[in-house]
Amino acid sequence: MLTLSDVTVRFGSGPGARSALDAVDLEIAEHEIVCVLGPSGSGKSTLLRVVAGLQRPDGGRALLDGADQAAVPVHRRGVGLMFQDHQLFPQRDVAGNVAFGLRMRGASRGEQSARVAELLDLVGLPGAGPRAVAALSGGEQQRVALARALAPRPRLLMLDEPLGQLDRGLRERLVVELRGLFGRLGTTVLAVTHDQGEAFALADRVVVMRDGRIAQTGTPLEVWQRPASAFVARFLGFDNVVPATVKGAWAATVWGPVPVPDGSPEGERTLLVRPAGVRLGDPAGGLRCTVGARAFRGGRVAVTLRPDGGRPPIEAECGLREVPDEGAAVGVSFAAEDVVVLAGGDDTGD
Ligand SMILES: Nc1ncnc2c1ncn2[C@@H]1O[C@H](COP(=O)(O)OP(=O)(O)OP(=O)(O)O)[C@@H](O)[C@H]1O
Helix, strand or coil: EEEEEEEEEEECHHCCCCCEEEEEEEEEEEEEEEEEEECCCCCHHHHHHHHHHCCCCCCCCCCCCCECCCCCCCHHCCEEEEEECCCCCCCCCCHHCCCCCHHHCCCCCCHHHHHHHHHHHHCCCCCCCEEHHCCCCCCHHHHHHHHHCCCCCCEEEEEEEECCCCHHHHHHHHHHHHHHHHHHCCCCCCEEEEHHHHHHCCCCCEEECCEEEEEEEHHHHHHCCCCCCCHHHHHCCCCEEEEEECCCEEEEEEEEEEEECCCCCEEEEEECCCCHHEEEECCCCCCCEEEEEEEEEEEEEEEEEEEEHHHCEEEEEEEEECCCCCEEEEEEEHHHHHHHEEEECCCCCC
């Protein structure tokens, strides 16, 4: 339903010019929820702005349902937009805010009030129409902004950091609700966030951006299991990323030999060792490390290990019953099934 082909946006001119988007290709299917992720400045908002018609591309095309949008103004594209600061109209009540897009399209008063009631039910704020916007909590305002964006039945809903301002607990709850809601409505969604947890919980497919280009696209599980590069691995929060020389079933690393899965590509590579693949045993066997900080996350514990000889630290994950004491000596070994061989040497992700 949405096709971006070869989309380029440049800001500035001369030697200071830089591409906010660099020949980006992206397809979104009807009913798909796609989340664009990436560090600050990677081009996420610019991508949304191109689709919305708020930013003219310097090259390439944006098509909606096969039609080139170059000459189509913002309000005729049939896309709904919800931005981070949700920009509700403070002088209007909740109903006035939700009805905004319907009013612009000349809907009758009767139609407006029926649709407003329907949307407020949908977002879990039944009967909130007469309430003042200023008297709502952050989460409630977010729901009103969502109801306003959905009211005109956009063919594509675009969300820019939709839950950015809210505290983590509320965000985690809302993101699950949003996914359920979009699934029931069959809404096609293009969302932008820098929060990977949010993206992975919301999306059917994630797109990771770096410097105006797509670094990886895939289902949350695909990207999580097989990051395409050291950049993506680090962006996802993996710290055990080291240069390696792979030969046969083993890789030589700063931590000593690490087993790799069958059929891994050989040569100068980068290795990702997922924390679950770091095994702790007797200090007499394996790589000798001292246990550093421990972070308790539900039933799992993230443990930082400091290898002897000043080598880079290792992140391990273990269950509550196996967690070693801080300062204890342990012997570390690695499990091949949690090792991923990434592309070669220069992409450190910094
Ligand atoms: N109007 C503009 N004029 C000049 N440069 C711009 C403009 N808009 C964006 N840029 C630059 O383009 C690049 C991409 O910006 P963009 O806002 O798309 O990134 P982002 O990934 O959305 O970042 P953030 O997560 O911080 O919102 C950045 O280097 C930014 O400084």
